[in-house]
Amino acid sequence: MSTTLGTTSAVAINDVSVRFRSKRAETTAIEQVSLDVAPGEFVSIVGPSGCGKSTLLKLVSGLLRPSSGSVTLLGEQVRGPRHDIGFVFQRAALLEWRSARRNILLQAEMRGMSSAEAGRRADELIEMTGLTGFENALPHELSGGMQQRVALCRALLHQPRVLLMDEPFGALDALTREQMNVELHRVWRETGTTVLLVTHSIAESVYLANRVIVLTQRPALVKEVIDVELPGERDYSATMARPEFAAATARIRDLLGAVTGHD
Amino acid sequence: MKPVSGDRWRGVAERSWRPAALLAACLVIWHLITVTGLVEAYLVPSPARTFDLLVDKWSYLWGHTWVTTYETILGFVIAGVLGVLVAVAMVYSRTVESTAYPILLFAQVIPKIAIAPLFVVWLGFGFEPKVIVAVLMAFFPVVISTVTGLKSVDAEMLELAATMGGGPVKTFVKIRFPAALPHLFAGLKVAVTLAVTGAVVGEFVGSNEGLGYVILQANGNMDTPMLFAGLIVISVVGILLFLLLDLAEQLMLPWHSSRRGAAVTTLLAKGGT
Ligand SMILES: Nc1ncnc2c1ncn2[C@@H]1O[C@H](COP(=O)(O)OP(=O)(O)OP(=O)(O)O)[C@@H](O)[C@H]1O
Numbered sequence: 001m002s003t004t005l006g007t008t009s010a011v012a013i014n015d016v017s018v019r020f021r022s023k024r025a026e027t028t029a030i031e032q033v034s035l036d037v038a039p040g041e042f043v044s045i046v047g048p049s050g051c052g053k054s055t056l057l058k059l060v061s062g063l064l065r066p067s068s069g070s071v072t073l074l075g076e077q078v079r080g081p082r083h084d085i086g087f088v089f090q091r092a093a094l095l096e097w098r099s100a101r102r103n104i105l106l107q108a109e110m111r112g113m114s115s116a117e118a119g120r121r122a123d124e125l126i127e128m129t130g131l132t133g134f135e136n137a138l139p140h141e142l143s144g145g146m147q148q149r150v151a152l153c154r155a156l157l158h159q160p161r162v163l164l165m166d167e168p169f170g171a172l173d174a175l176t177r178e179q180m181n182v183e184l185h186r187v188w189r190e191t192g193t194t195v196l197l198v199t200h201s202i203a204e205s206v207y208l209a210n211r212v213i214v215l216t217q218r219p220a221l222v223k224e225v226i227d228v229e230l231p232g233e234r235d236y237s238a239t240m241a242r243p244e245f246a247a248a249t250a251r252i253r254d255l256l257g258a259v260t261g262h263d
Numbered sequence: 264m265k266p267v268s269g270d271r272w273r274g275v276a277e278r279s280w281r282p283a284a285l286l287a288a289c290l291v292i293w294h295l296i297t298v299t300g301l302v303e304a305y306l307v308p309s310p311a312r313t314f315d316l317l318v319d320k321w322s323y324l325w326g327h328t329w330v331t332t333y334e335t336i337l338g339f340v341i342a343g344v345l346g347v348l349v350a351v352a353m354v355y356s357r358t359v360e361s362t363a364y365p366i367l368l369f370a371q372v373i374p375k376i377a378i379a380p381l382f383v384v385w386l387g388f389g390f391e392p393k394v395i396v397a398v399l400m401a402f403f404p405v406v407i408s409t410v411t412g413l414k415s416v417d418a419e420m421l422e423l424a425a426t427m428g429g430g431p432v433k434t435f436v437k438i439r440f441p442a443a444l445p446h447l448f449a450g451l452k453v454a455v456t457l458a459v460t461g462a463v464v465g466e467f468v469g470s471n472e473g474l475g476y477v478i479l480q481a482n483g484n485m486d487t488p489m490l491f492a493g494l495i496v497i498s499v500v501g502i503l504l505f506l507l508l509d510l511a512e513q514l515m516l517p518w519h520s521s522r523r524g525a526a527v528t529t530l531l532a533k534g535g536t
């Protein structure tokens with residue numbers, strides 16, 4: 001694993017370990033993981049359930065401190081919650097009393113961004129993610145996919161240079177999920193944001209990413225890094241049909257099968 | 264937007280007819296008990312006599328109703344403000360929480376009627392002791408419901424707020440407090456009915472005005488119609504204050520009540536299937 005602390009990395013995880021201490025036991029969630037993500041790169045992270053993927057994203061965002069090792073984000077060591085990122089969780093986590101648009105604008109209000117500019121940017125994102133017509137709907141009036149789009153817009157409002165996504169489409173049906181993948185791919189192509197995506201879907205991880213990081217069973221170690229040899233601009237069905245896609249997904253399935261012992 | 268479902272007023276009527284029918288049945292039974300002479304008239308007056316008296320002595324009752332309502336509202340507002348402040352302090356400080364909880368619990372379990380005379384001794388026969396008893400009655404549900412509400416906030420939402428960098432004040436104003444409002448309103452509705460009881464208990468102990476005084480006087484004079492009239496007025500005051508809060512909740516939290524169901528449900532749904 002490369003542990004070089006290049007100033008060129010958007011995210012640099014250096015020899016990080018995380019141990020949780022509870023009354024009953026001490027669990028090591030992450031063991032000496034190192035990872036470099038280049039600016040503008042899309043990296044997917046896959047691994048067995050409970051191996052420490054969410055923990056890894058929380059480390060990068062500064063919501064969690066490592067027990068040892070260090071994390072550098074955009075050239076600056078992470079010491080507490082970082083504000084220069086966008087975060088999307090598995091559940092949309094929307095404020096139920098705010099409309100879709102005002103949920104997106106929460107990001108701006110918390111940051112004290114100028115409201116005129118934030119409004120313009122929100123409208124742009126609403127259009128880009130196909131939420132037009134639902135700006136004033138309350139979360140419980142939106143479908144799961146729409147709620148997740150609102151969460152994505154909220155994470156992108158302040159044009160973060162790094163976007164962290166923790167199983168953002170896990171609760172969606174297969175078809176909506178494919179649509180969201182296509183949308184996310186386009187958003188990523190348009191914004192040039194660095195993305196770290198945790199997912200359980202092997203197809204999703206390959207379709208979207210430049211690289212796929214496969215983690216082992218807890219404590220998480222980097223088992224293998226798969227370079228995805230696909231073109232930058234990816235049409236969904238054409239990509240699915242490519243031999244490189246098939247090879248990469250087969251390899252990941254193999255690795256995950258091997259680490260979970262189901263093979 | 265709600266799924267389209269008929270006329271709103273028809274919905275209210277559908278929900279109201281059961282409790283209304285029950286109320287009518289109670290009145291009929293009350294009437295029958297008195298006309299058949301099952302119970303002596305001086306023990307239980309007939310509904311007709313009671314309502315006659317309500318009309319005849321309205322100006323007398325009205326003055327006392329106003330006194331009790333004033334004490335109730337004052338006590339309720341003080342309890343509401345104090346309760347929310349204490350709850351916020353408890354949620355944000357472990358030390359405050361562990362220090363305040365036993366005292367709160369003690370203040371709650373001590374019978375108010377047993378300490379009410381003490382306030383009369385200290386503060387005299389004015390409205391102050393009644394307000395204090397009302398506050399003591401109403402305070403606890405406000406604190407408990409607000410603490411529950413503030414703690415019910417989604418942990419991920421708070422993590423998200425941390426990445427947005429708004430600081431604790433903005434996080435409280437924009438996320439935590441609004442999220443606690445449904446719980447807070449539930450507590451306030453319980454509190455307002457308890458505040459009525461508190462004010463009346465305060466009046467029982469030492470007073471020369473208010474509905475508690477009216478009932479005590481009527482009791483002393485064996486004036487059961489007046490006693491019943493006083494009871495009815497007290498209930499009406501309590502119910503109206505409760506409905507007022509229910510309405511405030513619907514206006515302030517349309518996002519919440521639209522899912523809970525419309526108009527006066529909390530009170531009337533109990534009569535439904
Ligand atoms: N706050 C915590 N306290 C104690 N243990 C924790 C805590 N958070 C996570 N863990 C443990 O760390 C391990 C990794 O958790 P994490 O949530 O990162 O897994 P994950 O890979 O995201 O799993 P999933 O795919 O199911 O979401 C788990 O075994 C979990 O029990």
Ligand SMILES: [Mg+2]
Pocket residue numbers: 053054055166
């Ligand atoms: Mg997880």
